[in-house]
Amino acid sequence: MSNTLSINHPIVSVSWLHDNLDADNLVVLDGTMGKNLDEAYSQIPKARFFDIKNKFSNTSDPFPNAFPSTEQFQKEAQTLGINSDSAIVVYDDKGIYSSARVWWLFKSFGHNNVAVLSGGFPAWEKAGYATEIAKSYSGESGNFKAVLQPKTMQFFKGLKSVVQNHSHKVVDARSADRFQGKVPEPRAGLRQGTIPDSVNLPFTDLLEDGHLKSKIELEKALYMVAQKNDPVVFSCGSGITACVLALGASVAGYNNISVYDGSWTEWGTLVED
Numbered sequence: 001m002s003n004t005l006s007i008n009h010p011i012v013s014v015s016w017l018h019d020n021l022d023a024d025n026l027v028v029l030d031g032t033m034g035k036n037l038d039e040a041y042s043q044i045p046k047a048r049f050f051d052i053k054n055k056f057s058n059t060s061d062p063f064p065n066a067f068p069s070t071e072q073f074q075k076e077a078q079t080l081g082i083n084s085d086s087a088i089v090v091y092d093d094k095g096i097y098s099s100a101r102v103w104w105l106f107k108s109f110g111h112n113n114v115a116v117l118s119g120g121f122p123a124w125e126k127a128g129y130a131t132e133i134a135k136s137y138s139g140e141s142g143n144f145k146a147v148l149q150p151k152t153m154q155f156f157k158g159l160k161s162v163v164q165n166h167s168h169k170v171v172d173a174r175s176a177d178r179f180q181g182k183v184p185e186p187r188a189g190l191r192q193g194t195i196p197d198s199v200n201l202p203f204t205d206l207l208e209d210g211h212l213k214s215k216i217e218l219e220k221a222l223y224m225v226a227q228k229n230d231p232v233v234f235s236c237g238s239g240i241t242a243c244v245l246a247l248g249a250s251v252a253g254y255n256n257i258s259v260y261d262g263s264w265t266e267w268g269t270l271v272e273d
Helices: 014-019 070-079 099-108 120-126 156-165 215-223 242-251 263-270
Strands: 026-030 087-091 114-117 169-172 232-235 257-260
Touching: 014 120, 087 099, 087 120, 099 114, 099 242, 114 120, 156 169, 156 263, 215 242, 232 242, 232 263, 242 257
Parallel strands: 026 087, 087 114, 169 232, 232 257
Antiparallel strands: none
16 A cells, blocks of 8 residues: 655644655655755755755746746756655755745646645754755656646736736735835845835744744734735745745635745836836
8 A cells, every 4th residue: 555645734844744754755855045965964864955046947037036937847846756746845944934935836836735844954953853964866757747827926017017907915025124125135236115005024924933823823914914815916035935925825824826926126126216
């Protein structure tokens, strides 16, 4: 009898992952940004490095972390040995940060058997579970099929329409100081500012010690910026932490949500004050 998993919640705990580490269809992905496999670092056993910046972004786009093509995503997922029936758990080394982007990418390409590891690698280590030195994946290719779900992402043209028609709530995940223009943007030369009519919900407001807050607390935070039946677009600096808001909103029961891929880096560059 095969031991296969079906994940039906956006979040799993480290104890759940530990108990299911030997499942036949489990794939654990390390979605930490800025890692280099040439440097020794620890990982959860059997984890495979999901390289957001170099493998799973359109690197020819002028803006960072740009959404990949369906062909690129499918090819790179297959190279990591991911199958259509894989149960994917993704983590990062901050708790919940870039792992939410990986989760959202899989959702955007039609794969729902995926979850984010609550607390990420720090929670795994804190629980005292085994780790190993990271190495490149060298197993068989997978048969993953990417099927684009267009409603999950907003791009510049669509966002301009959103702003002109006031058709969606736009919620910005940047810090309050960045949203209010009290501190410079981290990207050199990028102007300060906000997308017109957007509201601020810093992604850190949904987190506690690297874990998502409880569903009730998430509902409370999100209720301040959008109702559950509102169409909502999440934005941030470059499309990473907006996905943390998308993760929290999914747990809280919001269904009509999308992420603005270019986020403030694109909007602030292409649109004058």
